[in-house]
Amino acid sequence: MRVQRIWTDERARGVILQLLLILALLLVLAFIVSNTVANLQRAGLASGYGFLGSTASFDINQRLIQYDSTSTYGRAFVVGGLNTILVACLGILAATIIGFVAGVMRLSRNFFISRIVGAYVEFTRNVPLLIQIIFWWVVILALPKVRDGISFGDTLFLNNRGVRLPAPIIEDGAGIILVALALGIAITWQIARRARKRQDETGQIFPVVRTGFALIIGLPLVTYFLAGSPIDFDIPVAGKFNLKGGFNITPELVALWVALSTYTGAFIAEVVRAGILSVGKGQTEASGALGLRPGLTMRKIILPQALRVIIPPLTSQYLNLTKNSSLAVAIGYQDIVSIGDTIMNQSGQALEVISIYMLFYLTISVLTSLFMNWYNARIALVER
Amino acid sequence: MAIRKFLSTAALAGTVAFAGLPAQAATLDDVKAAGELKCGINTGLPGFAETDDSGNWRGFDVAYCRALAAAVLGDPDKVKYVSLTGKNRFPALQSGEVDILSRNTTWTFSRDVDLGFTFIGVSYYDGQGFIGRKALGVDSATGLDGASICIQTGTTTELNLADFFRVNGISYEPVPIETNSEARAAYEAERCDVYTTDASGLAATRTTFDDPDMHMVFPEIISKEPLGPLVRQGDDQWADIARWTLNALIIAEELGITKMNAKSMAGGSDNPEVNRLLGSEGELGAMLGLDGMWAVRAIEAEGNYAEIFDRYLGTSTKLGLARGLNALYKDGGILYAPPFR
Numbered sequence: 001m002r003v004q005r006i007w008t009d010e011r012a013r014g015v016i017l018q019l020l021l022i023l024a025l026l027l028v029l030a031f032i033v034s035n036t037v038a039n040l041q042r043a044g045l046a047s048g049y050g051f052l053g054s055t056a057s058f059d060i061n062q063r064l065i066q067y068d069s070t071s072t073y074g075r076a077f078v079v080g081g082l083n084t085i086l087v088a089c090l091g092i093l094a095a096t097i098i099g100f101v102a103g104v105m106r107l108s109r110n111f112f113i114s115r116i117v118g119a120y121v122e123f124t125r126n127v128p129l130l131i132q133i134i135f136w137w138v139v140i141l142a143l144p145k146v147r148d149g150i151s152f153g154d155t156l157f158l159n160n161r162g163v164r165l166p167a168p169i170i171e172d173g174a175g176i177i178l179v180a181l182a183l184g185i186a187i188t189w190q191i192a193r194r195a196r197k198r199q200d201e202t203g204q205i206f207p208v209v210r211t212g213f214a215l216i217i218g219l220p221l222v223t224y225f226l227a228g229s230p231i232d233f234d235i236p237v238a239g240k241f242n243l244k245g246g247f248n249i250t251p252e253l254v255a256l257w258v259a260l261s262t263y264t265g266a267f268i269a270e271v272v273r274a275g276i277l278s279v280g281k282g283q284t285e286a287s288g289a290l291g292l293r294p295g296l297t298m299r300k301i302i303l304p305q306a307l308r309v310i311i312p313p314l315t316s317q318y319l320n321l322t323k324n325s326s327l328a329v330a331i332g333y334q335d336i337v338s339i340g341d342t343i344m345n346q347s348g349q350a351l352e353v354i355s356i357y358m359l360f361y362l363t364i365s366v367l368t369s370l371f372m373n374w375y376n377a378r379i380a381l382v383e384r
Numbered sequence: 385m386a387i388r389k390f391l392s393t394a395a396l397a398g399t400v401a402f403a404g405l406p407a408q409a410a411t412l413d414d415v416k417a418a419g420e421l422k423c424g425i426n427t428g429l430p431g432f433a434e435t436d437d438s439g440n441w442r443g444f445d446v447a448y449c450r451a452l453a454a455a456v457l458g459d460p461d462k463v464k465y466v467s468l469t470g471k472n473r474f475p476a477l478q479s480g481e482v483d484i485l486s487r488n489t490t491w492t493f494s495r496d497v498d499l500g501f502t503f504i505g506v507s508y509y510d511g512q513g514f515i516g517r518k519a520l521g522v523d524s525a526t527g528l529d530g531a532s533i534c535i536q537t538g539t540t541t542e543l544n545l546a547d548f549f550r551v552n553g554i555s556y557e558p559v560p561i562e563t564n565s566e567a568r569a570a571y572e573a574e575r576c577d578v579y580t581t582d583a584s585g586l587a588a589t590r591t592t593f594d595d596p597d598m599h600m601v602f603p604e605i606i607s608k609e610p611l612g613p614l615v616r617q618g619d620d621q622w623a624d625i626a627r628w629t630l631n632a633l634i635i636a637e638e639l640g641i642t643k644m645n646a647k648s649m650a651g652g653s654d655n656p657e658v659n660r661l662l663g664s665e666g667e668l669g670a671m672l673g674l675d676g677m678w679a680v681r682a683i684e685a686e687g688n689y690a691e692i693f694d695r696y697l698g699t700s701t702k703l704g705l706a707r708g709l710n711a712l713y714k715d716g717g718i719l720y721a722p723p724f725r
Binding site: 042058059060068069070141142145146160161239240241242244248251329330332334338341344345346347348350 | 494499528529538549556577
């Protein structure tokens with residue numbers, strides 16, 4: 001093939017141009033890498049991930065796993081990562097509830113309800129999240145001081161150092177309660193399946209929700225008493241400085257959680273509203289003509305169809321919430337960024353620490369996306 | 385391994401690659417070419433770095449920046465101040481965003497050796513202490529079992545605190561906060577029982593409380609905190625200039641050279657060390673790459689060490705710090721400048 005013909009051949013030309021582009025990109029990358037390595041060497045900075053095995057020597061106030069100042073940097077990262085996941089999960093749960101309720105309420109025919117929700121959505125969406133986080137933190141710090149805190153029946157305490165709850169102490173034989181809980185969930189699931197089948201076949205309705213609640217809560221409770229109360233509770237008591245014992249939820253966690261959920265909840269409300277509006281009016285009218293009440297129409301007819309529109313943008317909101325949780329550093333909630341920044345400062349391994357952040361958020365985001373895509377595929381309209 | 389390499393490369397790309405080469409060899413030339421000294425200081429700590437009514441930075445750490453600018457550029461006002469938190473101070477110095485860090489930074493082995501810095505001396509011998517409300521009824525740090533303690537993140541105090549409580553076998557809840565002013569706010573809201581930082585910082589912070597008399601600084605000092613300026617490792621000439629500017633201020637106190645009399649003493653005296661320092665004898669300035677009057681200008685900027693200390697930190701200021709360890713070796717302290725010879 002002559003040179004000229006390659007150039008005039010559209011496909012060959014495309015391949016060549018793409019190869020050139022890749023080559024150029026590789027060259028830029030190579031330059032960046034060599035320049036960086038040279039700079040690091042010149043600055044006398046060590047690189048690599050060996051520092052993860054060194055002793056951290058600082059303390060963390062919220063630990064979901066065993067950690068103290070003699071643990072390693074690597075373990076500190078895990079503690080921080082779990083704190084991020086904790087606030088992200090709590091936030092996603094609350095934001096979804098707030099978002100769906102607010103989204104439906106905004107479409108309410110009641111003038112006041114729709115306007116109040118509208119004001120909430122517009123206000124929250126248009127004020128920077130960082131300011132909202134600090135706002136909630138300041139609000140919580142303005143709660144009664146630890147010595148004149150509010151107590152609920154001397155078991156639950158609320159003050160500006162957080163919420164202190166009784167902590168369960170697991171004793172021998174407590175495992176059977178978990179078994180009972182698992183059993184309750186399994187039976188409820190079976191009942192739900194049977195009930196759906198029976199409803200499909202005969203039209204008879206079985207009260208699944210009530211039965212499920214009774215099973216999931218009742219079974220473990222009955223087991224607890226039958227097994228001779230194998231779980232004890234560590235009730236907080238007043239100490240010299242703080243309440244002692246029990247389990248403390250820090251003000252930082254609460255502030256971050258409230259701020260993230262209300263902020264993202266407002267966005268989800270708009271997503272939900274858009275989803276509901278995307279379902280044709282005829283559906284509501286047809287449902288009404290069949291004699292379904294408005295609440296049932298929303299639950300059984302409108303929302304299932306709206307979900308197809310809601311899920312993709314909802315996924316983005318979940319990802320946003322998770323990533324926004326890194327603003328925790330402003331109020332001292334010890335998430336992965338807060339702890340990582342401390343590690344960066346103590347060890348000087350800035351690039352390595354930042355690469356760990358990126359890998360961590362990337363992993364979480366990809367997992368969330370995969371799950372949401374799976375869910376989206378499951379509820380997708382089956383086309384024939 | 386390949387994935388690790390790729391990741392670190394990706395991270396590198398974002399941060400260092402396009403930052404340009406930090407000028408390792410000739411910071412002096414860069415400073416002269418820029419016509420200003422980029423000096424990293426605190427975000428706000430009374431006595432050390434704070435802004436006055438007209439918005440100008442002043443304080444003990446700022447005074448050193450001014451002296452250095454005067455020695456190098458001939459004008460103490462040619463300083464660009466960069467406010468840095470405990471966390472971002474080191475990356476700022478590493479990347480060349482500042483030429484020198486004069487920000488209550490503790491000289492430690494790992495910072496000097498591993499982070500690639502050179503500490504040029506000690507400008508203030510400090511130690512970590514605690515401040516708490518008198519109403520707590522605690523008079524010693526060992527009585528703090530179960531307390532909530534506010535700390536600034538990214539500091540040596542965070543590590544000392546963990547060590548102290550571990551050694552004493554007592555527990556505490558750390559409340560990590562990023563800046564001194566936020567930590568103070570959290571302490572005032574009683575988010576924590578005590579606040580811990582360097583003793584000088586505690587004295588400085590106490591002055592900003594509504595009612596300073598309700599708070600007390602505990603007697604224990606749980607660590608050594610030699611605070612001093614630092615530069616990037618690898619530019620010995622620049623480190624020498626910074627080191628001997630600090631030494632010049634210290635020895636000026638010893639030799640009785642002040643802001644007022646520096647110029648007249650530069651005309652020549654019967655003390656050869658004064659003459660060498662102030663340039664009327666020998667070539668010390670030229671050895672540093674500066675002119676003969678560098679030390680005169682450094683001292684004229686804010687005075688000698690004693691004058692700077694008394695103006696910003698001493699007993700006549702609201703901080704009211706005694707010289708203590710920071711007195712000259714002749715006066716019972718440990719401040720000691722090597723000979724100018």
